[in-house]
Amino acid sequence: VVVSFVVKKDGSIGDVKSIRKINPSLDAEAERVIKSLPAFTPGTLNGDAVDVWYTLPVSFKIKKDEIKKDDSIKKDEKPTAMTRSLEKVTLYQGDESRIVPYERIKNINPNLIDSINVIKNGGRPEVNVYLKSV
Structure with missing residues (x-):
């Protein structure tokens, strides 16, 4: 924030x-x-x-057991300039990666996300989502 x-x-x-x-x-x-x-x-x-x-x-580090369902992003929130410019996201899990449409990341269980990295590449953000290995 x-x-x-x-x-x-x-x-x-x-x-x-x-x-x-x-x-x-x-x-x-x-x-x-x-x-x-x-x-x-x-x-x-x-x-x-x-x-x-x-x-x-202000950075936050939230422990897995502190995540509440009401802390998820609300569906009625307006998209930001960054999210409007996103078309795809790269998902990483273990040694595998795959590119998915941005809309798909809304369906990922937050408890499965290890970290998210956003990189500005030539004016367009690239988002990498790292999932926990299961």
Whole structure:
């Protein structure tokens, strides 16, 4: 999740919002964590305190037993520019790989996914989904 926020003139955190959303639960947690940060030393310009905007990526590592069904991507969520430009995804499992249409990854059980790698290749993202070996 990528979060943007402002460090105000008094050092407090304000205007916290997720600008690259992943999942409603994770987005809310990233915003909560940023809002709970202690006061910063405010930025200065010519000796005067000023508001300073920051953009910060927040990474999550979720254990398999912490995944809940309500944390899956909702079907009514609008596609992002990245997902609109995707046509196919490469699935890897053990030593095997296969290319599938992007729409098929929505049907993969999240508990079977070991990792996902997104690479920007010439302006178009490539997505590699690594499945756990069974």
